[in-house]
Amino acid sequence: MRFGANVRSSGRRARESGRGRPVGYELAFGTYEDALRMVGVVAEPRTAATAVSGSRIQLFAAMVRDGNRSYWDADFARQKWGGLLAPPALLMGWLTPPPWRPTQGPSANAPVTSLALRVPLPGTTFINVANDVEFLHPIVEGDLLTVVEELVSVSPEKQTRLGVGHFVETLQTYSRQRDVVVASCRNTLFRFTPGARPGEAS
Numbered sequence: 001m002r003f004g005a006n007v008r009s010s011g012r013r014a015r016e017s018g019r020g021r022p023v024g025y026e027l028a029f030g031t032y033e034d035a036l037r038m039v040g041v042v043a044e045p046r047t048a049a050t051a052v053s054g055s056r057i058q059l060f061a062a063m064v065r066d067g068n069r070s071y072w073d074a075d076f077a078r079q080k081w082g083g084l085l086a087p088p089a090l091l092m093g094w095l096t097p098p099p100w101r102p103t104q105g106p107s108a109n110a111p112v113t114s115l116a117l118r119v120p121l122p123g124t125t126f127i128n129v130a131n132d133v134e135f136l137h138p139i140v141e142g143d144l145l146t147v148v149e150e151l152v153s154v155s156p157e158k159q160t161r162l163g164v165g166h167f168v169e170t171l172q173t174y175s176r177q178r179d180v181v182v183a184s185c186r187n188t189l190f191r192f193t194p195g196a197r198p199g200e201a202s
Contacts, residue, residue: 026113027191030120032166035154043115047146048094054084054141061087083140091133091174091183095147115149116168116189123165123191130188136181143176152186165192 054074061071070077070085077084086094117126139145155167167190174183 026117027123027126028118028120029122032121032154032157034120035166035168038119038151039153041115041151043118043149045146045148046095048144049097050144052086052094052139052141052143052145057084057086057090057141060090064089077140081138081140083142086139086141086143088133088135091139091185092172092187094139094145095174114170115151116170116187119151119154119168119191121154121166121168121191122193124193126165126189126191127162128187128189129167130186132186133183134185135183137176137183139174139176139182143182145182146175148173148175158190160190160192162190163192163194165190167191 057071061068066087068085068087070081071087072084074084150171150173152169152171153167154169157164157166167188169186169188172185172187173181174185175181
């Protein structure tokens with residue numbers, strides 16, 4: 001594995017409830033014009049609730065049956081990377097908050113929503129369509145990650161086989177302790193209403 005290279009993926013569907021909304025998360029609703037006014041907005045930094053953990057690294061590797069020594073052999077990984085290496089596919093997962101925590105008050109249990117879901121648009125659901133990541137440094141066990149998101153663009157209304165909606169592109173910059181930038185991610189999701197025709201998405 002090398003760093004400075006790009007990792008691309010696509011086609012990840014959001015977990016949804018029966019009403020077509022992500023479980024535990026609320027979408028912002030508005031018009032395309034409302035969304036365009038948000039382009040260029042940079043969200044407040046979000047820091048992971050817990051540090052990168054070896055147990056989560058190995059659980060993920062076990063689920064996908066990846067025997068890479070960097071995920072399993074602590075001595076080897078420490079010498080090569082400085083600790084057990086976080087798989088690239090887990091990057092966004094370290095900053096995904098649980099949908100509920102046992103704290104006091106209803107507002108305390110509301111997860112912090114990704115900037116892309118706070119863009120006011122028509123559309124009752126979304127699907128992740130593209131993900132382009134560049135890793136600048138290895139992410140290892142013990143790192144505490146912080147992400148800053150910027151809204152890069154919102155497309156005009158598009159008709160697809162899924163329905164009518166808008167493509168939303170964000171840039172996420174990940175850093176670890178001491179403000180070392182470790183990765184950047186350009187992510188595109190499609191916000192849409194299933195089965196809708198042009199002009200019927202709202």
